[in-house]
Amino acid sequence: MQYxxxxxxxxxxxxxxxxVVNSGxxxxxxxxxxxxxxxxxxxxxxxxxFDTLDGFHQAAxxxxxxxxxxxxxxxxxxxxxxxxxxxxxxxxxxxxxxxxIPDDGxxxxxxxxxxxxGGMSGAQAKAIEIAGxxxxxxxxDKSRIETRSEQxxxxxxxxxxxxxxxxxxDHRSNGKSVSIGYYGNVVDLWDYVVQNDIKIELAxxxxxxxxxxxxxxxxxxxxxxEGRELLRSDRKKFNEMVDKSLRKQFELIEIMxxxxxxxxxxxxxxxxxxxxxGVRRIAKNGENESDGFIFPSYVEDIMGPICFDxxxxxxxxxxxxxxxxxxxxxDKMAMSRISPERRGQDRDNYIWIRDxxxxxxxxxxxxxILYADALGRVDIxxxxxxxxxxxxxxxxxxxxxxxxxxxxxxxxxxxxxIRDGSNVMSDMAHQCWAGNVARGxxxxxxxxxxxxxxxxxxxxGFGLVLDGTExxxxxxxxALDWDVMGGVARRAWARNxxxxxxxxxxxxxxxxxxxxxxxxxxxxxxxEELVQKxxxxx
Numbered sequence: 001m002q003y004x005x006x007x008x009x010x011x012x013x014x015x016x017x018x019x020v021v022n023s024g025x026x027x028x029x030x031x032x033x034x035x036x037x038x039x040x041x042x043x044x045x046x047x048x049x050f051d052t053l054d055g056f057h058q059a060a061x062x063x064x065x066x067x068x069x070x071x072x073x074x075x076x077x078x079x080x081x082x083x084x085x086x087x088x089x090x091x092x093x094x095x096x097x098x099x100x101i102p103d104d105g106x107x108x109x110x111x112x113x114x115x116x117x118g119g120m121s122g123a124q125a126k127a128i129e130i131a132g133x134x135x136x137x138x139x140x141d142k143s144r145i146e147t148r149s150e151q152x153x154x155x156x157x158x159x160x161x162x163x164x165x166x167x168x169x170d171h172r173s174n175g176k177s178v179s180i181g182y183y184g185n186v187v188d189l190w191d192y193v194v195q196n197d198i199k200i201e202l203a204x205x206x207x208x209x210x211x212x213x214x215x216x217x218x219x220x221x222x223x224x225x226e227g228r229e230l231l232r233s234d235r236k237k238f239n240e241m242v243d244k245s246l247r248k249q250f251e252l253i254e255i256m257x258x259x260x261x262x263x264x265x266x267x268x269x270x271x272x273x274x275x276x277x278g279v280r281r282i283a284k285n286g287e288n289e290s291d292g293f294i295f296p297s298y299v300e301d302i303m304g305p306i307c308f309d310x311x312x313x314x315x316x317x318x319x320x321x322x323x324x325x326x327x328x329x330x331d332k333m334a335m336s337r338i339s340p341e342r343r344g345q346d347r348d349n350y351i352w353i354r355d356x357x358x359x360x361x362x363x364x365x366x367x368x369i370l371y372a373d374a375l376g377r378v379d380i381x382x383x384x385x386x387x388x389x390x391x392x393x394x395x396x397x398x399x400x401x402x403x404x405x406x407x408x409x410x411x412x413x414x415x416x417x418i419r420d421g422s423n424v425m426s427d428m429a430h431q432c433w434a435g436n437v438a439r440g441x442x443x444x445x446x447x448x449x450x451x452x453x454x455x456x457x458x459x460x461g462f463g464l465v466l467d468g469t470e471x472x473x474x475x476x477x478x479a480l481d482w483d484v485m486g487g488v489a490r491r492a493w494a495r496n497x498x499x500x501x502x503x504x505x506x507x508x509x510x511x512x513x514x515x516x517x518x519x520x521x522x523x524x525x526x527x528e529e530l531v532q533k534x535x536x537x538x
Contacts, residue, residue, distance in 0.1 A: 002026060013038065024066040035440040035471070041075075043068025043447035044454060053211075056454040067454065068447030070402035074461035075443060078316060079363035080123040080153070082401055085352055085371055086303070086314055087127035092348060093302050094202055095131070098262040103344050107133030107202075108175045111168060113193065114266075115186035116206035117144045117154065120451075124206060125179035126153040130352075130359055133202075134171045135179040136164060138186035140224040145181045152360060157181030161192045168198075187220035187245055190252035200256055203263045204298070205249075209273040210453030212242055217273070219245035243277035250274045250282060257295075264296045267403075267413035269452045271295060297416040304417030307405075309491050309498035311373035311484045312345050314401035317384065319366040320465075321394030327366040329393050330384060331356055334370055337380050345371070369401070374484035374506075381466070381476045389468030396466040397442075398480075402450060402459035406432045406487020410450075410457035420494040426458035428490045433460035435486060439479035489516040 006026045009019050018032040021041040044065045046055060059065035071077045095101035095110060110133045114124055117139040125148055128135030137154075139145050148154035155178045158164050164180055171178045182189050186205065193200055208216030218227040219241035230238045253263050265271045271293040274282045284291040292300075299308070307313065319326040331353055340350040349371050356368060372380060387393045400407065408414040411423040433446040443463035450459040462483065466472055485506055491499035503516045 010039075023064060023068075025064075035475075037437055037441055037444045039075075039443045040437065041073070041443070041445045043073040043445070043449075045446065045448050046454075051448065051455045053454060056449075067449050068445070068459075070408075070447070070450040070459050071399070071461060073447045073450075074399070074402065074445035074463070076316070076318075076397075076399040076461060076463055078318065078365055078367035078369065080119060080126070081361040081363060081367065082314070082316065082369050083120050083123040084126050084130070084361060085369045086401070086403070087123045088130050088352065089307065089348055089371060090298050090302050091127055091131040091133065091202070093306050094262065094264065094298075095133075097302065099201055103347075106177075107131045108177070109172050110134065110201045111136065111172070111199070112202040112204075113189065113200045113261075114204045114206060115139065115189075116208075117141075117148045117181060118206075118208070121206035122148050122153065125155075125181070126359070126361070129155070129177045129179050130355070132177045134168055134177065136168065136182055136189065137179065138182045138184060138189045140183075140185055140218045140227070142183055142224075145183055148181065151363065153179070154181050155179045157183055159183040161189070165192075165196070165198060185218065185220050185245075187249045187252065190249060190256070194252050194255050197259075199259075200261045203253070203256065203261050204266045205270045206266050206268055207270070209269040210449070210451060210456070212246070212269070212273040212276075213239050217242055217246070220248060221245070246274050246277040247279055250279050253295075264298045264301065265293065266298050267410075267416075267451055269412055269456065271297075272412060272452075272456075292416075297413065299413050300416035304491075305496065305498060307345060307371065308414075308417070308487065309496045310343075310345065310502050311405050311488045312349075312371050313373075313404035313407075313484065314369050315372045315377045315380070316367060316369040316399050316401065318397045318399070319394065320397055322366055323394065324362070324366055326393040326396075327362070327368060328357065329387065330396065331368060333383050333387060334368075334380050337383055338372075338376065345373075346376075349376075373502075374481050374488070377480045377484065378476055381464075381480055382473060385466045385468055385472055385476060388466050391468075395468075398464040398466060399443075399462060400483070402447070402461040404487065405484050406490065407461055407483070408450065408457055408459035410452055410459075412452040412456050414457070414459075415490075417496065418491060418494040422490070422494060428487060429458040429460045432483060432486050435482050436460070436462045436479055439482060440475045441479050485516065493517060493519055495519050495521070 002024055009029055013029055015034050017029045018036050019029055019039040020027040023043050095107050112128050112133050112135045115138040117137055124137055145157050215231050218224050257263050271282055280286055282293050335353045338346055338350045340347040353370050384396050402408050409426040409429045415423040437444045441462040442465045446460045448454055450457045488499050488502050492503040507515055
């Protein structure tokens, strides 16, 4: 009913009205103006003391809260392609960081072990093939394996681990990329590689640990179907099995990392779930989560310093005409705006967009994702709006994944590499949202949760319809730059070196039009000297 009402409002609204949606419920159409958003939406924004998993489930059961996730809650979900690019970049840079892969190399002959072939995690299979490596992805739900296989994103699958590792050795030898689905539990997969002393270079996990006791994680010892039945019939036993399975999985990963495997948390709350299952030694201080965990997070060690601190993030667009020809034209235009010699990140992004058609990434909407920094996003968006103005393509909707430089606050993922103590604050996401409203984005959304679970993240997003007008050119210049640089500013103040470099460049480029505060570190002992001097004078 709510969906139908939202749809009706969108059909009848004018360009001087704004639709307001609270946790999936359309409050109504309100008078505004042409430069105001056409829709402002929020999802699951619970009052602090009630913002717990139990509190959320109670509110959801009453129909007053929904789990906005990220782009799903912002009406910008473009299928698993939306996460493929980020996973591809993560894998490549993990290879460079941990394995010494050259900047122009790939993951040929290297094995990546992980889990999950669902709506988001399903991107892993496609990403490892694009990165040139060998992927082994455990999945307990056979329907998801079959979906990825029929889609052409999963090369082969089996429930026989002997057969799977025979395929692995073949591909290690011939250097060809392959994605292999293991129909079974990831703990059994880890146990097999430990018992058989198999070399695994890279590893992660994308089970839905943000809802580990609600069915997001199937424990070792039961099938997917048995786990669902147990969840309904004996939740206490199910929870005990989940904890036992998580502890076992951690022990196996710990063994493999000591043998040389490189494991990182993929922002799905896996390490938090292990900690909650009773494994205190996964915490750096052995006591609590305040100092983080012993394994790196992919944002903390890979995406944060390499991409987010520079402003590179998951820019995306949808061709509203539904025409694949329009998408191909925008791909070509976007590629022409990237200089692969500028930075390594630009080279990776150039290769991504160059090969996008060949990699058959579209699922559903004629959409594309492309990591870009503030300058790149503004430049590409202006070029697209000009194409619309000249009627070379139909209207285009710009957006981004909420998992971006400035769109999301979460110490468990997006702000994991912010170490000044502010990673527990959500000012940035709220201000990103409010700033986009003020600058005239077409759609502005703010949500609780997203990836790591309710109460563990606040994320914001936007949509901007390119209609070819000069009015939209102005919004592009103001809003897209703000959407990125607000996040870079936060990272600069936290003293992240690349963010400081990017901020200095921005300040010089804007001159008197804008200025971002920069941190200046006093010389050691200066504060103490001033205090002593002041005390001496009094």
